[in-house]
Amino acid sequence: MTDAAPEETIVKVRESGPYRLSGAFRLTDADGNAYPVEGVVALCRCGHSATKPFCDGSHATMGFVATERATPAGGAI
Helix, strand or coil: CCCCCCCCCEEEECCCCCEEEECCCCCECCCCCECCCCCCEEECCCCCCCCCCECCCHHHHHCCCCCCCCCCCCCCC
């Protein structure tokens, strides 16, 4: 019997939107209690969500703007 390789965890930064998590991950609160989530999750980064830490789409009506891009390794930010 072979063990399957763990599913890759991907965190995608959405332009002017939430962080999108997919793959194998465990999400906990400050006390270490796990949120009952699986699959794909969107996490708030605008600070206006009524369902924090999850995104409720408030960024769209609050004018949240964030356009960060990854830079090549060793490149200037």
